[in-house]
Amino acid sequence: MPKTPVFREEPVSFVRRSGRMSEAQDRAFGDLAPQYLLNVPRGLASTSVHADARLNPAAEYGRDAPLFVEIGSGQGHAIISAATSRPGDDFLAIEVFRAGLARTMLDADKAGVRNLRLIEANAPEVLASYLPEGAAAEVWIFFPDPWHKTRHTKRRLVRAGFGDTAARALEDGGLLRLATDWEDYALQMREVLDAEPNFERAFDGEWAERFEGRIMTAFERKGIAKGRDIRDLVYRRKSRA
Template sequence: MTDGQERAWTDLAPRYVIDAPRDDAATSVRPGAAITPSDVWGRDAPLVVEIGSGQGHAIIHAASSAPETDFLAIEVFTAGLARTMLGAEKAGVENLRLVEANAPEVLEHLLPPASVDELWVFFPDPWHKNKHNKRRLLTPEFATLAAGAVRDGGVLRLATDWEQYARQMRDVLDAAPEFARSFEGEWADRFPGRVLTAFERKGARAGRAIRDLAYVRRHRG
């Protein structure tokens, strides 16, 4: 990391980073490590969680635009989290927290059941080579974990610039009994709360269509 990013971890991590109890791996989350969101953010407010927040451009913009909402960025890359903290400090964002951990374990162990109002997965790694497709995040197992974390009536929002992955996402979530489409036709409209990032610009420059999806968490029986 750069000197500035190292400073972020020294000076800003106590303010922004949730110290998740670990299992065996450095980015794991120990079972039974659930947080209480009202304790972490110091209030009761809607919670938006972004998986794969990268350098934080989307979630910092969202958090600064909606101070009445709490935001959690999940990322495994330390430098990206450091950049996010620096950006949050510059923007004066107080309603954002970060966790360095594997997203499925955050959904399963760190977040209480039905605690998330919106879950965002924007431009996840497409693992576009066929032999690597099995590494993709969006699987039936992920849909089950997401359904556990999202409250009844909450929303799962997704976006990708890889057509084949977009279709896989749609197939997985259409088949998930806990979720229902919140759009008509083939694809959802572009989510207006998603700021235009480098990933989206890169995909558009390459001539790839940006595909949005949105699903509502059905009410638990």
């Protein structure tokens, strides 16, 4: 059996900062977390996943349906929109910032969304072990932290080795969708994933067309307002056979 990756031996793609949440956000964790937030067994840190922990999607969602996973869901705007418009699919949001998780739960509850679950955890650990192999129809990574300073680029989520982790979680033919407003990160993403043997491009030309299933958020508008081009990529998981 291959050795289980120990992701705390690598730099994570985030830095957790303590911050005060509003009273409504605090209440969300008490009132709504049982419905939306998965109780993940921990490993070495508060955002880690125990190596033996496993998710049973059919038991958690109460059905068998295609599962769509968003990494770094922020305040949940994109995934709530998708879950609302596609009740026949199941959605999983992975985020480490509690205020974002709280806002997502509040907005999901207000919209009556029931096909959404949240995980407060380091995303590579979720993909590498917590999700069953081949469980995800798609994995979305929209506007991850670019860590634009040279000394910090080692923290970027999409770097050498990430493709293998994402490929494990995706079903054969499943899609890995990415978007960023930082050109050098887009180039790095493309270089990394072009070199991954488990993926092939699912787009023609230099960049993919904008994903129609991604709503325009304030974050994306901000990047456009600053004159940065939005670049999309989409890769297909090759057959395991």
